[in-house]
Amino acid sequence: MTTADLTTRLGRLELTSPVLVASGCGGSGRELQPYADLAALGAFTTASITLEPRRGRRAPRVAETPAGLLGSLGLPGPGVDVFLARELPWLAEHCGRVIVSIAGGSLPEYAELARRIGTAEGVAAVEVNLSSPDGWDRADAAARDGYSAQRVLAAVRQEVPRPRPVLAKISADVGNVTEVAAAAARGGADGVTLVNALPGMAMDPVTLRPALGGVTGALSGPAVHPVAVHAVYQVHAGLPDLPIVGTGGVRTGWDALELVLAGASAVGVGSALLRDPAATDRITSELTALLAEQALPSLAAAVGLGHRTRPAITESETA
Numbered sequence: 001m002t003t004a005d006l007t008t009r010l011g012r013l014e015l016t017s018p019v020l021v022a023s024g025c026g027g028s029g030r031e032l033q034p035y036a037d038l039a040a041l042g043a044f045t046t047a048s049i050t051l052e053p054r055r056g057r058r059a060p061r062v063a064e065t066p067a068g069l070l071g072s073l074g075l076p077g078p079g080v081d082v083f084l085a086r087e088l089p090w091l092a093e094h095c096g097r098v099i100v101s102i103a104g105g106s107l108p109e110y111a112e113l114a115r116r117i118g119t120a121e122g123v124a125a126v127e128v129n130l131s132s133p134d135g136w137d138r139a140d141a142a143a144r145d146g147y148s149a150q151r152v153l154a155a156v157r158q159e160v161p162r163p164r165p166v167l168a169k170i171s172a173d174v175g176n177v178t179e180v181a182a183a184a185a186r187g188g189a190d191g192v193t194l195v196n197a198l199p200g201m202a203m204d205p206v207t208l209r210p211a212l213g214g215v216t217g218a219l220s221g222p223a224v225h226p227v228a229v230h231a232v233y234q235v236h237a238g239l240p241d242l243p244i245v246g247t248g249g250v251r252t253g254w255d256a257l258e259l260v261l262a263g264a265s266a267v268g269v270g271s272a273l274l275r276d277p278a279a280t281d282r283i284t285s286e287l288t289a290l291l292a293e294q295a296l297p298s299l300a301a302a303v304g305l306g307h308r309t310r311p312a313i314t315e316s317e318t319a
Contacts, residue, residue, distance in 0.1 A: 004291035005298040006284070008042070008265045010243045011165040011190035013125055015042035015097060015266060018299050019256065019284045022247045022268030023047055023101040023127060023169070023193075024073075025220075029091050035277035040284070042266055043097035046087070048129045049117065050102075051109050053079035057214035063202045068221025068249070069271050070200050072214035075103055080116050092122025101169065102156075103129040111155040118160030125165040128156050128189070131174070131196055149180050150187035157188025167245065171196040172224075172231045178238040191243035193268065194231045198224055220271040225249030229262050236263020236304050251279070253286025260299065261306035 008018045023045040026032055038044060056076030063070045077083070083100075091098045100117050104110035110128065118126050130149055153168055160166050168184035170177060172195040181192045200219030204211040228248025235244060246259030247268035256267040272279040287299075296302050 002292070002297070004288055004296055005300075006288065008299050008303075010125065010167070010245065010265060012163040013097070013165045016040075017042040017096075017284055018260065018264075018266040019280050019287065020099070020245065020266055020268045021045055021273065021280060022270035023099075023129070024071075025270040025273045028087050029095060032273065032277050033094065036280050038095045041096055041280055043099045043124060044091060044095040045099040045127060045268060046083075046091070046101050047077060048075050048101040048103035049080055049083050049113065050075055050077055051080055051104065051113055053077065053082070057212075059213050060211065061213060063211040063217065065200070065202060065219065065221075065223065067223035068200075068219050069274070070202055070212060070217035070219055071197070072212040072217035074214060080113060084116065084120055088120060088122055097124040098122055099125045099127050099167070101127040101129050104152075107151060107155045110152050111159055114156040114159035114166075118156070118164060118166075123164065125167060125190075126156065126160050127167045127169050127193055128152060128184075129169050129196070130180075130184070131169075131171040150183040153184045153187030153189045165190040167191045167193050169193040169196055170231075171198065172227050173198055177231050178235050181235045181242065182239060185239065185242055191245065191265075192235065193245040193247060194235060194264075195224065195228045195248050197248075198227065220249070222249045222251065225255060225258075229258050232259050232264050233262040233306065237307060240304065240307075250283065253283050253288075253290050256283055256287045257290050257302065260302045261304070263304045263307065265299075265303050 006017045008015050020043045024047045057072050057074035061072050100123050102113040168189040174180045197218035197220040201216050202211040232246045244264045245266045246264030250269050251272045259267050
């Protein structure tokens with residue numbers, strides 16, 4: 001039994017593995033290095049970088065739920081200057097590919113971040129965070145409709161030189177996710193990341209008040225996985241040529257394969273890393289084994305397979 005070829009593409013960007021670290025759960029990368037082979041990743045996606053340093057929201061910032069995790073972080077970070085000077089060089093040295101997520105509160109902020117990040121050495125792609133469900137406290141930060149998404153992506157694409165890809169990260173609660181994805185593509189996105197965490201909230205059983213310091217939060221983990229599969233399936237059905245990174249509750253190789261079958265060319269592992277920092281290595285091994293079990297010669301052969309009838313497998317193909 002031969003090993004399946006895991007090579008995949010996001011536009012013109014070729015990845016040796018479809019398994020990525022999703023934005024926000026890998027820290028600076030240094031935290032994962034003792035546990036996971038960062039060089040073997042398809043790519044490492046940074047937490048969203050903002051123009052200026054941000055302290056984030058007040059504690060408590062996380063709360064467990066029966067099937068996931070609520071986070072209310074508020075995009076804390078050192079700002080773009082420190083990221084470029086301190087974080088990016090380390091990531092570029094230790095990771096196979098680096099995708100930098102950016103978040104702006106206005107079109108000029110997105111454009112300036114894209115100018116600074118999009119031309120920096122060591123950046124494989126730019127991911128544009130179009131929403132902040134954990135509560136950024138900036139009403140103009142979320143591009144929650146096609147018109148806004150197209151404008152933001154056009155501003156970013158103008159500053160990021162081709163062929164470096166630009167991805168639009170979209171939440172599943174935007175209404176018609178396919179329309180927003182299409183608008184982002186019209187603005188210049190080379191692909192989309194589906195889905196961002198969903199808005200959520202929990203109450204503290206002791207105080208009888210909201211469990212998070214920021215009141216509302218972003219729900220990630222197993223609870224959102226079926227939502228992610230649905231969104232990926234919808235967008236691939238409507239836009240079959242648009243590359244998709246599927247994220248949301250990926251804990252196992254089967255979770256990853258579900259997103260691939262729905263139409264994703266790559267998958268992001270997020271909150272699973274908080275419990276199992278070696279999850280990316282394990283998920284890659286499990287995904288490889290599943291492809292072999294299904295006699296699929298490559299990851300590419302599985303992308304979108306859930307949309308079409310699979311040809312019958314002959315005995316010679318399974319030998």
